[in-house]
Amino acid sequence: MARTLDTPRPATPATGRPAPGRRFRQSAGRQHHAGPLTYVLLALAAAVSLFPLYWNVVAASHTGERVVAAPAPLLPGSRLLDNLTFAWNQVDMGEALINTTIVASLVAVSTVLFSTLAGFAFAKLPFRGRTMLLSLVVATMTIPPQLSVIPLYQIVTDLGWVDQLQSVVLPSLVAAFGVFFMRQFLVEALPVELVEAARMDGAHSLRVIWHVVFPVARPAMAVLGMLVFVQSWNDFFWPFIALTPDGNPTLQVALAGLGAGNHSVDHAIVLTGALISTVPLLLVFAFLGKHIVGGITAGAVKS
Numbered sequence: 001m002a003r004t005l006d007t008p009r010p011a012t013p014a015t016g017r018p019a020p021g022r023r024f025r026q027s028a029g030r031q032h033h034a035g036p037l038t039y040v041l042l043a044l045a046a047a048v049s050l051f052p053l054y055w056n057v058v059a060a061s062h063t064g065e066r067v068v069a070a071p072a073p074l075l076p077g078s079r080l081l082d083n084l085t086f087a088w089n090q091v092d093m094g095e096a097l098i099n100t101t102i103v104a105s106l107v108a109v110s111t112v113l114f115s116t117l118a119g120f121a122f123a124k125l126p127f128r129g130r131t132m133l134l135s136l137v138v139a140t141m142t143i144p145p146q147l148s149v150i151p152l153y154q155i156v157t158d159l160g161w162v163d164q165l166q167s168v169v170l171p172s173l174v175a176a177f178g179v180f181f182m183r184q185f186l187v188e189a190l191p192v193e194l195v196e197a198a199r200m201d202g203a204h205s206l207r208v209i210w211h212v213v214f215p216v217a218r219p220a221m222a223v224l225g226m227l228v229f230v231q232s233w234n235d236f237f238w239p240f241i242a243l244t245p246d247g248n249p250t251l252q253v254a255l256a257g258l259g260a261g262n263h264s265v266d267h268a269i270v271l272t273g274a275l276i277s278t279v280p281l282l283l284v285f286a287f288l289g290k291h292i293v294g295g296i297t298a299g300a301v302k303s
Helices: 020-028 036-060 065-069 081-092 093-125 130-142 145-159 166-172 175-190 190-199 205-233 237-242 251-254 267-297
Strands: none
Touching: 020 205, 036 081, 036 267, 065 267, 081 093, 081 267, 093 130, 093 166, 093 175, 093 205, 093 251, 093 267, 130 175, 166 237, 175 205, 190 205, 205 267, 237 251, 251 267
16 A cells, blocks of 8 residues: 555654764764873973973083084083072072063053054954055065164164164064954954944943953963063074173073183073073963963863
8 A cells, every 4th residue: 555645754764863863963972081092192202302401401411512522412410500500690590580581571462452552443444455464464474573673773772772772672562463463353254233332332442442352362372472482582683782791681581691702602501591591481381371271271162
């Protein structure tokens, strides 16, 4: 007899296997554990990444002759404390450390602030010439910084800022990369409806930025601040031109005067100074790394 449309389909025999869709739903909430090979690869990657820092400590604990001798030392020596004391006293490492902290902090804060404001304007505020202006900002990233050294140094000289920290801070208050980075993040992360809703509630521009833009942009601001702080901390080219090792140096400028004497360079002392300049960055990441990683991953997983 022919089966009509109202006749129910015969039930399929149970096979003991869940349907593909149900099997996917069951495994979606299951926590997957890494295998032994994953831990081995992670351990190798960590060892390769930490080896330069370890060898820096080893080199700082030997004499200069032993560092350049073959084979290179792989175990720590007994001169670490002596080298640290000599490097700290040969140049004013304390003043250089304070200067670098001031410069890197001001540059990071200003770059994050201005880049977030400019990125929000390019991402969500309609105005005439927005695309062309953004293209000009991105185009400045292709200009080598060496081309602006001579006119920038002339400006610094005319203002009397040679060997002053403002000569290093002011040219770095904002970066084209930061503007582009924040713009790209806010284009996807900040719904325009959220901004319009805040304006309909009577919020002015500053309140929209403080209560809407900054909370949404916090993960990208944390990443950009970390990148700019490290870049400013390790910057050498322009600070070496604008500052002097004997006047008002940053750490990288002070390192240029380490280990020199008798027409030779003591590489152990230079590496000891590099170790001193690296420790503050490691401490900052040790205390704030959890917050930085949390900011990077915020919003990455939908609830």
